[in-house]
Every structure is written in C-alpha cells, then in structure tokens.
Amino acid sequence: MDQIDLFARELNSDFPGTGIFFGEPMSRHTTFRIGGTVSLYAEPKSIEAFVWAVREAKRLELAYLITGNGSNLLFSDKPHRLVVLSTARLDTLRANGDSIISGAGVLLSRLGSFALSESLTGLEFAHGIPGSLGGGIYMNAGAYGGELRDVVEAVTYLDGGGTLRTVANRDCGFDYRRSRFMDTGDAILSATLRLRPGDPKEIRAKMDDLSARRREKQPLNYPSAGSAFKRPKEGYAAAMIDGAGLKGLTVGMAQVSEKHAGFIINLGGATFEDVVKLMEQVKAGVFEKYGVELEPEVRIID
Numbered sequence: 001m002d003q004i005d006l007f008a009r010e011l012n013s014d015f016p017g018t019g020i021f022f023g024e025p026m027s028r029h030t031t032f033r034i035g036g037t038v039s040l041y042a043e044p045k046s047i048e049a050f051v052w053a054v055r056e057a058k059r060l061e062l063a064y065l066i067t068g069n070g071s072n073l074l075f076s077d078k079p080h081r082l083v084v085l086s087t088a089r090l091d092t093l094r095a096n097g098d099s100i101i102s103g104a105g106v107l108l109s110r111l112g113s114f115a116l117s118e119s120l121t122g123l124e125f126a127h128g129i130p131g132s133l134g135g136g137i138y139m140n141a142g143a144y145g146g147e148l149r150d151v152v153e154a155v156t157y158l159d160g161g162g163t164l165r166t167v168a169n170r171d172c173g174f175d176y177r178r179s180r181f182m183d184t185g186d187a188i189l190s191a192t193l194r195l196r197p198g199d200p201k202e203i204r205a206k207m208d209d210l211s212a213r214r215r216e217k218q219p220l221n222y223p224s225a226g227s228a229f230k231r232p233k234e235g236y237a238a239a240m241i242d243g244a245g246l247k248g249l250t251v252g253m254a255q256v257s258e259k260h261a262g263f264i265i266n267l268g269g270a271t272f273e274d275v276v277k278l279m280e281q282v283k284a285g286v287f288e289k290y291g292v293e294l295e296p297e298v299r300i301i302d
C-alpha cells in the first residue's frame with residue numbers, strides 16, 4: 001500500500017471524523033484561489049490527532065505542509081506529492097482573566113471579535129488579517145502599528161523530535177514578519193495571548209475604523225495573498241511599485257492592483273506562472289528604478 005494511503009487509513013481509524021480529502025485542489029484552500037492538487041488534505045480534529053498526524057508523517061517520511069487559512073500561500077498548478085495538515089479544526093478559544101488561550105486554527109477575525117466580547121483590548125489590529133493565529137505567529141503578522149509579538153505571551157508547539165513544548169514570547173525569535181518557526185518548521189498548536197481590559201465601545205470603534213481603512217485601500221473584492229512583497233528597509237514596497245509605474249501591470253490574469261500596488265490580484269483564472277512572472281517583472285522594475293531588491297512575503301510552494 002502507498003505510504004500516503006496507509007497514513008490516511010491510520011488517521012481515519014485512530015481519529016474517526018477527521019476530514020480527509022485525496023487529490024484536493026489547493027485553489028480551494030488558498031485566498032489566491034490558485035494551486036494544483038495535493039495527494040492528501042487533512043483537517044485533524046483535535047490537538048491529539050494533529051500531533052499524531054505530524055509524528056506519523058515524519059515516521060513515514062512523507063513530505064507534509066502545515067496550513068492555516070491559506071492566506072499567505074501561492075501553490076504551483078502542478079499536482080503536488082504532499083500531505084497538507086490544516087489547523088482549521090484546532091479551534092478552541094477561551095478567556096482566562098486578561099489572557100486568551102486559543103487553538104492555532106482560530107481565525108484572527110474570530111479572535112478579535114472574541115477579545116471584544118471579553119472587553120479585552122490589544123488585538124484590534126489583527127481583526128482584519130485573514131489568517132489563522134498559527135499562520136500569524138509563524139510570520140509575526142501585523143498591521144496598523146501592531147504585530148502578534150505585542151500580544152503573544154507563550155506558544156505551544158510540536159518540535160522536530162515530536163516533543164510538545166511551550167516557549168515564552170522572548171524565545172519565539174520574533175522580528176519583522178519573522179519568527180523562529182519559519183526556520184524550524186515546528187507545528188504551532190496553540191498560544192496564550194496577553195491583553196488588557198478595555199472599553200468595548202472603544203475597541204469596536206477601533207476595529208470598525210481599521211476595517212473601513214482596509215476596505216478603502218485594499219482590493220478585497222479580488223482573490224490575493226495580501227502584500228506580495230515584504231517591506232524593504234529603504235521604504236514601502238507599494239510606494240516603490242507605484243513609483244516605478246507598475247500599478248496595473250498585468251500578466252495573463254494576474255495584475256498589480258490599481259487600488260493598492262502592494263497587492264497582486266487574481267482577476268479570475270490566473271495561473272501560478274502568471275503570478276510568478278508578474279512578481280519577477282515587478283522586482284526588476286523596482287530594482288531598475290530604486291536599486292532595491294524586493295523579497296516575496298507570500299510563501300511559494302512550487
């Protein structure tokens with residue numbers, strides 16, 4: 001029996017009710033709506049099941065990838081011999097005084113609303129980021145002056161040797177759009193966030209204001225992965241792309257958004273090649289005009 005079939009059969013028998021999909025197109029699980037099939041896509045339904053799945057994938061030497069909400073991923077269109085383990089069902093959420101303890105799969109939008117319902121402030125910046133908590137910690141997601149490192153107290157993860165560990169914020173290796181988890185590939189399972197008591201009216205007003213600013217500035221009516229490039233130390237990627245006259249540049253059905261030059265959008269049916277070629281043209285244009293090397297923010301799985 002193929003190792004992937006064996007893995008799926010074991011996962012299903014030890015943890016009945018796990019969502020298991022063979023030959024699943026990643027275009028269904030990424031906000032870019034681009035991506036070929038993966039051999040197996042699974043949504044383990046508990047931390048126990050998730051831990052088992054990661055340990056077993058390692059034991060069977062299967063190539064695997066952990067995903068959250070797929071909002072920072074660009075998959076190539078070819079079939080991938082890959083097991084995708086989605087954290088979507090690691091979705092437990094509870095408050096404990098000024099802290100929130102959350103599963104890695106909880107969406108940042110839900111976390112923001114939950115914090116509001118508990119009259120806790122500090123997470124308003126994250127409410128509009130369309131990722132999961134695990135994906136947000138992985139890349140220290142941030143917006144409007146806030147970053148996850150400002151609120152994360154501790155992270156529980158499964159290390160490369162299959163041991164469950166908890167690290168404090170200072171040991172997470174947070175930096176601009178970086179954390180230690182990008183280097184280790186460890187599976188983030190849950191985290192404790194430390195917030196502050198706040199006035200629900202003020203929290204809601206801040207969330208509403210940031211949502212309105214996103215709607216006004218970002219092309220939210222098109223599939224994308226948000227900012228295609230990281231902010232270079234010399235300035236803002238979007239301003240440089242705009243300044244190099246690249247707004248609206250189109251390859252196939254991929255386009256540098258007219259509304260926000262930092263976003264590459266899928267006009268409908270864009271291919272992986274379209275996006276990659278467009279990113280190369282953007283990098284070349286910015287380099288020619290400013291001598292700055294843009295680095296992709298989106299994680300490319302080729």
Ligand SMILES: Cc1cc2nc3c(=O)[nH]c(=O)nc-3n(C[C@H](O)[C@H](O)[C@H](O)COP(=O)(O)OP(=O)(O)OC[C@H]3O[C@@H](n4cnc5c(N)ncnc54)[C@H](O)[C@@H]3O)c2cc1C
Pocket residue numbers: 031065066067068069070071072073087104128129130131132133134135136137138139140141142143181185186187188189218220224225226227299
């Ligand atoms: C419209 C739009 C707006 C956006 N705005 C912002 C913004 O303002 N600020 C910002 O920072 N980002 C923004 N993004 C990008 C994206 O939402 C963030 O990068 C988010 O943190 C990705 O989370 P995710 O759960 O979707 O991760 P995924 O895309 O599923 O995965 C991204 C990476 O994280 C890893 N990963 C995910 N979960 C785990 C886990 N539990 N354990 C270990 N590794 C994991 C994956 O392996 C992958 O390498 C935006 C995207 C879109 C589409």
